[in-house]
Amino acid sequence: MCYTNPYTNTSSLYIAVLVLLGLVLSICTVTEAQIVDSSTVNADTAKTSPTFHKWGLSFGGVLMNGTVTPALLPVGAGYFGGGIPIESPYGFGLSIDYNINPSLRLFFDGNFYTYREQVGIEGQNSTSSWVFEMNDYVTNLISFNEDAYFYMQTTGLRFGVKYGFQKDSFRPWVGAGIGFYAWKADYATADRSGSWGSDNGTTTGVTFLFGVDYIFSRESKNPIMITIYGDLASPVANPVIDDLFHDGWTWNNAGGNHIMGPNRFGFSIGLFH
Numbered sequence: 001m002c003y004t005n006p007y008t009n010t011s012s013l014y015i016a017v018l019v020l021l022g023l024v025l026s027i028c029t030v031t032e033a034q035i036v037d038s039s040t041v042n043a044d045t046a047k048t049s050p051t052f053h054k055w056g057l058s059f060g061g062v063l064m065n066g067t068v069t070p071a072l073l074p075v076g077a078g079y080f081g082g083g084i085p086i087e088s089p090y091g092f093g094l095s096i097d098y099n100i101n102p103s104l105r106l107f108f109d110g111n112f113y114t115y116r117e118q119v120g121i122e123g124q125n126s127t128s129s130w131v132f133e134m135n136d137y138v139t140n141l142i143s144f145n146e147d148a149y150f151y152m153q154t155t156g157l158r159f160g161v162k163y164g165f166q167k168d169s170f171r172p173w174v175g176a177g178i179g180f181y182a183w184k185a186d187y188a189t190a191d192r193s194g195s196w197g198s199d200n201g202t203t204t205g206v207t208f209l210f211g212v213d214y215i216f217s218r219e220s221k222n223p224i225m226i227t228i229y230g231d232l233a234s235p236v237a238n239p240v241i242d243d244l245f246h247d248g249w250t251w252n253n254a255g256g257n258h259i260m261g262p263n264r265f266g267f268s269i270g271l272f273h
Helices: 011-027 129-134
Strands: 055-065 087-099 104-120 125-127 141-143 148-164 170-189 195-216 224-232 240-242 250-252 263-272
Touching: 055 104, 055 224, 087 263, 104 170, 125 129, 148 195, 195 240
Parallel strands: none
Antiparallel strands: 055 087, 055 263, 087 104, 104 148, 125 141, 148 170, 170 195, 195 224, 224 263, 240 250
């Protein structure tokens, strides 16, 4: 049985989160500016547009879909080559936006993603070409005395830009970002109390976003914003796990697996300042 330290490659990530958030908070001293229609010089008849807010803070969650190709699957689970739909796929995160103008904004966010796929059923056999190879081509079956799952967990930091246009209280937008991610792949029991082997690492990648904001009471001091959005693309990890299920068995996932569901659909709620 192989044990690895899941925090080896994530400690620097958490330090970076604290440092970057400290920098953001230290410069977050810009107060909101009132935009005045200059079409008249008469202050009594001047019209004001909704307050322009520099900063936004939001929290939300995502559901994901996609496929995974683990080392093995229960007998009869389906065709291996095309991948199997991921199970229990979700994520959540915190985002800070800096509005350069009403259309263009920068964003910085931190996110956590997780999904799994069952690879062994208690009292039943699992199979794959990899199992066949590890058994010296004698049998392609391996039995389990408890349920076994392949898990993927990812923590990431991302920086990017969004561009949209205001239409009353709605703001449709598109965006893109580049992220730094720490991932952990693990073969474990259903309650995560036991592990047959794991690997972890870091990677970077570009993601693409689109969505629409609905802003409540735009003219207020701290309006609330609700966002529905899509988040596309995912970096790929290539876990290598030694002594997986048995001593001497090595799983080298050369084909790779997405570190998060490549199609993510989310909902967030935020506050402007």
